[in-house]
Amino acid sequence: MAKGIARRIIPGFAPTLGLTLAYLSLVVLIPLAALVLKAAGMGAAQWLDTLTDARVLAAFKLSFGGALAAALVNGLFGLLIAWVLVRYSFPGRKLVDALIDLPFALPTAVAGIALTALYAPAGWIGRFLPVQVAFTPLGVVVAMIFIGVPFVVRTVEPVLQDVDAELEEAAASLGASRPQTFRLVVLPAVGPALLTGISLSFARAVGEYGSIIFIAGNLPGVSEIVPLLIVTKLEQYDYVGATAIAALMLLVSFAMLLAVNLLQKWNRQRMGAAS
Amino acid sequence: MNRAALKDPAWVRWSLTALALTFLLAFLALPLAAVLTEALRKGVGAYAASLGGEDTLAAIG
Numbered sequence: 633m634a635k636g637i638a639r640r641i642i643p644g645f646a647p648t649l650g651l652t653l654a655y656l657s658l659v660v661l662i663p664l665a666a667l668v669l670k671a672a673g674m675g676a677a678q679w680l681d682t683l684t685d686a687r688v689l690a691a692f693k694l695s696f697g698g699a700l701a702a703a704l705v706n707g708l709f710g711l712l713i714a715w716v717l718v719r720y721s722f723p724g725r726k727l728v729d730a731l732i733d734l735p736f737a738l739p740t741a742v743a744g745i746a747l748t749a750l751y752a753p754a755g756w757i758g759r760f761l762p763v764q765v766a767f768t769p770l771g772v773v774v775a776m777i778f779i780g781v782p783f784v785v786r787t788v789e790p791v792l793q794d795v796d797a798e799l800e801e802a803a804a805s806l807g808a809s810r811p812q813t814f815r816l817v818v819l820p821a822v823g824p825a826l827l828t829g830i831s832l833s834f835a836r837a838v839g840e841y842g843s844i845i846f847i848a849g850n851l852p853g854v855s856e857i858v859p860l861l862i863v864t865k866l867e868q869y870d871y872v873g874a875t876a877i878a879a880l881m882l883l884v885s886f887a888m889l890l891a892v893n894l895l896q897k898w899n900r901q902r903m904g905a906a907s
Numbered sequence: 908m909n910r911a912a913l914k915d916p917a918w919v920r921w922s923l924t925a926l927a928l929t930f931l932l933a934f935l936a937l938p939l940a941a942v943l944t945e946a947l948r949k950g951v952g953a954y955a956a957s958l959g960g961e962d963t964l965a966a967i968g
Contacts (some may be wrong), residue, residue: 746945774934
């Protein structure tokens with residue numbers, strides 16, 4: 633270890649590391665540690681009691697199931713949108729490209745109200761749909777799709793741009809059809825980026841609050857998401873219950889962060905090996 | 908440079924583009940339009956009046 637530090641050429645390692653760690657501790661680590669500490673203070677029986685409650689289980693199922701469904705839809709359509717934006721040209725392409733980032737810019741509460749107005753039974757879209765979307769679990773998924781689209785498009789787009797056209801030409805000259813070329817040449821190249829985009833979209837959907845609570849209707853056990861349940865418990869001064877749920881979500885978030893990091897590492901290694 | 912080998916048939920191009928744009932219309936463009944029409948439903952006057960409210964101004968800046 634000491635040998636490694638002595639070999640560093642760039643000065644200022646100690647103060648910058650100190651500043652980074654201090655800042656990270658203040659903003660991220662200490663709040664999270666407080667949460668874990670509070671959760672650890674409660675007994676195992678209390679934990680089980682809170683987490684096996686039917687309402688809590690239903691909320692977890694909806695949050696994670698809905699986020700998974702939304703992430704998969706986003707994966708499919710995100711890839712399609714990135715493909716269309718990179719490969720084809722049509723009038724208004726630049727405008728559409730700029731529109732992709734809208735969910736990042738729009739306040740989530742505004743997005744929630746807009747989506748509710750659209751997908752309500754009398755809304756612009758809702759009136760044409762055979763099933764009710766707003767105020768059902770389906771509405772939750774719609775809101776999760778809305779906030780997740782840019783993650784997939786923006787991670788896949790640059791990778792798709794970098795796919796070597798010569799590889800595709802080589803595939804064509806060897807007799808591959810376009811679908812074959814897409815499946816065997818393009819998809820493996822953008823695969824890791826697509827997976828990263830899908831996991832980012834999933835992570836965001838699980839933690840999303842503002843845009844979902846309006847369209848969800850928040851029926852306990854039916855269309856209630858985990859973040860809302862935490863807020864509800866806090867409002868009822870049930871700090872123990874809220875902390876237990878939050879700690880479990882924290883655990884899941886860490887697992888997902890790890891997965892995303894591993895995916896990105898894998899992506900880098902593949903890209904490094906290819907060039 | 909001629910990239911004829913990479914050119915998809917026109918019907919593929921148009922149907923994929925149409926599919927992507929339909930998705931974006933339903934999930935991005937229409938919500939934005941809904942926000943704008945709701946905001947201006949009662950006219951520019953009502954919009955300006957609610958924007959000029961004391962609480963709104965305090966929250967914005």
